[in-house]
Amino acid sequence: MEYGLIGERLGHSYSAEIHRAFGAYDYELVSLPPEKLEAFIRGREYRGLNVTIPYKQAVMPFCDEISGTARKIGSVNTIVRRPDGSLYGDNTDYAGFAAMAARAGISFDGKKVAVLGSGGTSLTARAVAAGAGAAEIVTVSRKGDVTYDDLSKAADSDIVVNTTPVGMYPHNGESPVSLERFPRCTGVVDVIYNPLRTALVSEAAERGVACTGGLYMLTAQAARAYALFCGAPLPEDRLEAVYRSLLASVENIVLVGMPGSGKTTVGRILAERLGRTFVDLDAAVEQKAGMTVPEIFARRGEETFRGYEREAAAEYGRQKGLVIAGGGGIVLSAQNRAALRQNGRVYLLERRLDRLETAGRPLSGDLSALREMAARRQPLYALACDTAIDNNAAPETAAERIREDFYEAACH
Template sequence: MECGLLGRKLGHSYSPQIHACLGDYSYTLFEKEPEEVEDFLKSGDFTGLNVTIPYKKTVIPYLDELSPAAKKLGAVNTVVRREDGTLFGHNTDYFGFASLLKRSGLDVAGKKVLVLGSGGASNTVTAVLTGLGAEAVVISRSGENNYENLQRHEDAAVIVNATPVGMYPNTGVSPVDLKRFPKLEGVLDVIYNPARTQLLLDAEALHIPCANGLWMLVAQAKESAEYFTGTSIDDAVIAKIYGTLAAQMANIVLIGMPGCGKSTVGALLADRLGRKLMDADEEIVRLAGKPIPQIFAEDGEAVFRDWETKALSQLGKQSALVIATGGGCVTQPRNY
């Protein structure tokens, strides 16, 4: 059975790793330009496909049948080639977000939920929330409810980010200031890379329950696999895959003063875990263009700390690293 992911620029996708845990089928990344999509769908040698941006709407005219969910959302992320050769389209993002919301423990019935963004992810999130009895308010850049009149909605109980703001590699920015919403009970972000977007870091600082989109990614893949294989898969597999993937994505950071052994231990960890070791001091030297003693001598500690923050910011955007850094980094809250 040949399955895969259809997109334009797929980069590093976690989908092959996830689907390897879901069924006995091959899973290939298919990068196609817009003009190639029709021919690929009609003649492609595949049994099942996941579809990602920018083709979730593009594929619809070439499909023979859509599920009710796909029709409702106007987007397809799962395509199955039936035995008679016809193509069936479904949307498993609905199940994915519903599963994430359930896991979060947030009760949205009768409550105002702000959905940031007006694209495909926003449509899915809004459909799930509305189905659960929430008052879903879509915030866009130019719609009736926008970022210039957020004061209308400071009574919101939940915020869901369905925009790419804060996603790798453009991290460190948040779509909204959470301090404006004193009644918040929870914050969800459909982004999963980085694991902690600036929005989620802000939520943590305010002690607001929050979660990223990794669970949603795994859950939607699980339902896709059910369509690919024609079999039912226990929901318990979602938690298992999520736990494994979250641990693999997380960086291991060793913090200590010079001579404490962090470079030695880091090298051992990297070797045994198959990870790349990155030394923050080496990154500082690369960025600053001069040795650390020279930075201290010519510019002082404050400037060194600025370079340190820049180095850690670059390293922190990556995943599955072993990072060795000096003990002084913890004196700067911005490095968290």
């Protein structure tokens, strides 16, 4: 092995995909139990390593030289074997975190910053904020001077940074704090990248607060590691291209709209064209309930159906790289909207009311009912979606417009 990532558990890592996309070397993932770490490092059958939890501090004694940045943060996440065989340790998380915040338009200069968490990543965030001129930095932890139960010393923070694992897969939907407790907040940074948008980031977006998840940090710190491995920086346009390609590969495409607007038809066409798995949430509900949607409404009522629907939105919304068609009323629940947006770009399919299919639709049996439903739901569709797509022509046309928009959005 020339280059790779070592850690104890690496099941959900994107590192190999990112480094291989840089195109300069092969890259492997190596899961190591603690008792084998020293032998692996001292064996030196590699040219460069990235290091993840729980070994970022454990590898430091094996390094012959450690960068000032790594010493300041107190951990090493990149090791380079020099031509003379000596090991140089550095920390590229600093560069990755700084690049992530800058790309989101979040400046720490003169701001009060609340950093949630007190671990290694918290040290990185605090170092970046201090280096960027933060006026004050408050660390929030379970047992420190400022705790989650008493945020009075942090409530006037301008920027909130989450470095805890709260909200990370598989615990999607959880959040370490509510932004209601930070009325002055103008920026949110969350280092979590799975899901793409945590509950904290989603709350910030709904409030119109500048925000970012951690996927760009992951890519940017890998680019800094590339520079250490290869002795030359990765071109900026290559970094952006790799990030956008990764984002497009993992982000879901989610279709919402009125009953009968063509979500299933367009979704199937789109999934086939993109080579993706298609998921119809109504079909998933029917499979679990053992009866059709109209039968669920007739025998068990709408409330039971909505319960099944929430479960389906939560299950498939946390997955990646899918095309998902939601039921017409999926947007009625804020919980569903958040579940589908966490890993998805959401499209609203629009079709004239007189062209909507009504057969077998429990709540939209005639045009009058459709008009009333559309009036109630339109604000929620607008809140849920990223882009509206006209579907009054052929479904293939709508599918192509979504495909074009999805990849155009991934390039900007």
